[in-house]
Amino acid sequence: MRSSTGLTLSLRRLLILLSAIGLLPLALLGLWSLHTASQYQQREQDRAMLDQARALSSAVDAELDGAIATLASLARAPAMGAGDLRAFYAIAREQVAAQPEWLAIVLTDATGKVLFRTSSPFDAPAGHITDPESLRQLLAVQRPLVGRVARGQHGKVAFPVRVPIRDEAGRLYALTAVIKPDRIRAVLKRQRVPEDSVINIIDSVGSIVARSKNHDERVAGPPGPSLARLIRGPVPEGVGDTVNLEGDRLVSVFTRVSRYGWTVVVGVPKPAIGAASLKGIAQYAWGLGASLLACIGLASLLSNRIARSFANLQRGAAALGAGDTVQVAPSRVRELDLMGGALAAAASQHAANEQERSRLLASLEEALAASRNASLVKDEFLAVLGHELRNPLSPIVASLDLMDLRADGASLRERTIMRRQVNHLKRLVDDLLDVSRITSGKMQLELRALNLADVVRHATASRPGAPIALTAPAAVWVEGDESRLAQVLNNLLSNAERFGDGATRVSLTADATTARLEVADGGIGMDPELLARVFEPFYQAPQQVARSTGGLGLGLAIVRKIVELHGGRVSAHSAGHGSGSRFVVELPLAAAQAPLPLPAAPLHGAGKRVLIVDDNIDAAATTALVLEHFGHEVRVAHSAAAALEAFARFQPSVAILDIGLPDMDGYALAAAILRTGASPRLVALTGYGQKADVERADAAGFDLHLTKPASLDDLERAVSDTAGVAP
Known part of the structure; x- marks a missing residue:
């Protein structure tokens, strides 16, 4: 009886689906290209606008420089040098008459008193200064500057350009030209700018000096709020979205590179940006649709021809099964034609070889079944072994984390010992489940800040036999793998025991950058000769020296590998035969020292709703306590059915699922949660930690795969929004 294989597709639909799948990468690539082109166009337009703003800023500076140069030239008049202010007043009036945009020239003394104003008679009352702040600044710094635009006492809008001058007697004066903004507006009109653009020239205090649109209504006033926020930042140039005073949405660029502190802003309407990209996307969509239709047509035509050939093969196969004569019509598909010939040849040999084939097939199936069963048993054993060994570790680690977080000082030493031993046990489980990593020599380190002095004291104290003379400070901090560094010291001590005289000396010192361990x-x-090769794998001392010591010659080679992985170096020293040996290990000090053990860092971010699903009651309870300690709202379920019910009621943002659940595995539970339409962050926390398990979790829609026991860092990654899928 033929068993069901699930969803089946006709050849026509399959070819159409393959065509569509083949077009999908091209479609995505095309959309990405269009998007990239659109971004490039946007950057180029921003750059062009910024270049235009810089050009306008240079033109405005040139205009102001011209005004300053005119004033400087006027200041060199002989009448001014001689202190004849009445004669200089007449010269200044002539200068104002020659400059249509100049309203007046004002001369003040070093105290800021107005000596004359060309718009009034020479002996007229002085009047007041419209922008006294810029006058005080000029007299203080004594270099040309431009004041702010303002409306004067007669209602006229102007800005001052001021230069300091001195007469032959050394008296200081301030010479000011009061200039209408029309002078700057004329600069705008001379520039080639798009008609729909809006250009603002803003003085050093944020008032509009000139504007390409509605100049008369906006001059001397402030720019729009969004533009004021854009140009208020510390950067001299930038781009951003703004709304102008007329309510139009613009993309504006500004530059503040003017020597006088003025800002030039160029804005263009937002709808003008990206139109070409939208047109390109539409054209690409039409082309993609036409290509898809063409592929569907060709796929239908080919599928009809191939289906007819398959029908012929089907009839030939039926005849072969019945023992009849096989007749298969030729096909234009080479593979199908060869298959038809093979069917005919098989039919001619069917009767003679049936018995032998059946026997061989039975033997082959038996061997394959045995091999398959052995492989499955091995895989299941390793998976179950890892799961069963890691499950009890998970609540132990979580309980230690909780004790650390509660800062129970009375059990600090005991917790330190327990955590060290749990970490060793976890390393043994990991090595057991990854034999290929051990045999291939691939060694991974778990680096952290640790007190090397504690490692040395513990290793020397735990050695059996004669006491070891130890000299070590209270703390020497390095970045290292505790178990691997202990392995380094144990190998060196073992070497000293085999080749030494029983009086082994160990010293640990440190300078500004390096920890130095000597055995x-x-x-x-x-x-x-032996010193030169002592760290080579499998190399041993000559037989007469090492006759009673044995060994394979790997201990010191392993020491060198571990030390080099820590960024350090190891060296051997001896004065010769009978003089003893000395091995020195140098490791870089840690960048920052910290007490051990440290309480686990608190989880960051606002409290979240977290659902924990685990049939191990202790593991689920301890994990929940850790997350609740950090302010998260947690619910616990011990089966898939309870998890679905709790999910519908609780609506968590994070779901941490065990894979080996009693009623439904974690992969199926994840699919059931996603079918509800919700999109929580899914985290697999399981004892199954092989590569295939990680890949399967990824395919099932999990955002993160964690292997038990989970550390506080693992739990932080579980509730965060940025961790990747890989463990």
Whole structure:
């Protein structure tokens, strides 16, 4: 009886689907290209607008420079040098008459008193200064400057250009030209700018000096709020979205590179940007649709021909099964034609070979089944072993984390010992489940800040046999793997025990950048040839020296590999035969020292709703307590059915799921949650940690795969929004 294989597709639909799938990368690439082109066009337009703003700023500076140069030239008049202010007044009036945009020239003394104003008679009352602040600044710094635009006492809008001058007697004066903004507006009119653009020239205090649109209504007033916020920042140039005083939405660029502190802003309407990109996307969509229709037509035509050939093969296969003569019509598809010939040849040999084929097939199926079963048993054993060993570790680690977070000082030493041993046990489980990593020599380190002095004291104290003379400070902090560094010291001590005289000395010192660990003995020593090769794998001392020591010659090679992975170096020293040996390990000090153990860092971010699903009651409870300690609202379920019910009621933003649940595995539970239409962050927290398990979690829609036992860092990644899928 033929068993169901799930969803089936006709050849026509399959070819159409393949065509569509083949077009999908091209479609995505095309959309990405159009998007990139649109972004490039936007950047080019922004750059062009910025270049235009810089050009306008240079033109405005040139205009102001011209006004300053005119004033400087006027200041060199002989009448001014002689202190004849009445004669200089007449010269200044002639200068104002020659400059249509100049309203007046004002001369003040060093105290800011007005000596004359060309718009009034020479002996007329002085009047007041419209922009006294810029006058005080000029007299203080004594270099040309431009004041702010303002409306004067007669209602006229102007801005001052001021230069300091001195007469032959050394008296200081301030010479000011009062200039109408029309002078700057004329600069705008001379520039080639788009008709729909809006250009603002703003003085150093944020008032509009000239504007390409509605100049008379807006001059001397402030720019729009959004534009004021854009130009208020610390950067001298920038681009952003603004709304102008007329209510139009613009993309504006500004530059504040003027020597006089003025700002030039160029804005263009937003709808003018990206139109070409939209047109390109529409054209691309039409082309893609036409290509898809053409592919569907060709796929239908080919599928009809191939289907007819398959029908012929089907009839030939039926005849072969019945023992009849096989006749298959030729096909224009080479593979199908060869298959038809093979069917005919098989039919001619069917009767003679049936018995032998059946026997061989039975034997082959039996061997394949045995091999398959053995492979499945091995895989299931490793998976179950890892799951069962990691499950009890998970609540132990979580309980230690909770004890650390509660800062129970009475059990600090015990917790430190328990955590060190749990970490060793976890490393053993990981090595057991990844034998290929061990045999291939791929070694991974778990680096953290640790007190190397504690590691040395613990390793030397735990060695059996004669006591070891130890000299070490209270703390020497390095960045390292505690178990691997302990392995380094144990290998060196083992080497000293085998080749030394029983009086082994260990010293640990540190300078500004390096920790120095030294193991010395007074044993047989080493000659220069042995010193040169002592760290080579499988190399041993000559037989007469190492006759009773044994060993494979790997211990010191392993020491060198581990030390180099820590960024350090190891060296051997000896004065020769009978002089003893000395091994020195140098490791870089840690960048920052910290007490051990440190309480786990608190989880960041606002409290979230978290659903924990685990059939291990202790593991679920301890994980929930840790997350609740950090302010998250947690619900716990111990089966898939309870999890779905809790999810519908609780609506969590994060769901942490075990995979080995009693009624439904975690992959199926994740699919059921996603079918509800919700989109929580899905995290797999499981004892199954092989590569295939991670890939399966990724395919099932999990955002993150964590292997038990989970550390506080793992739980922080679980509730965050940025961690990747890989463990």
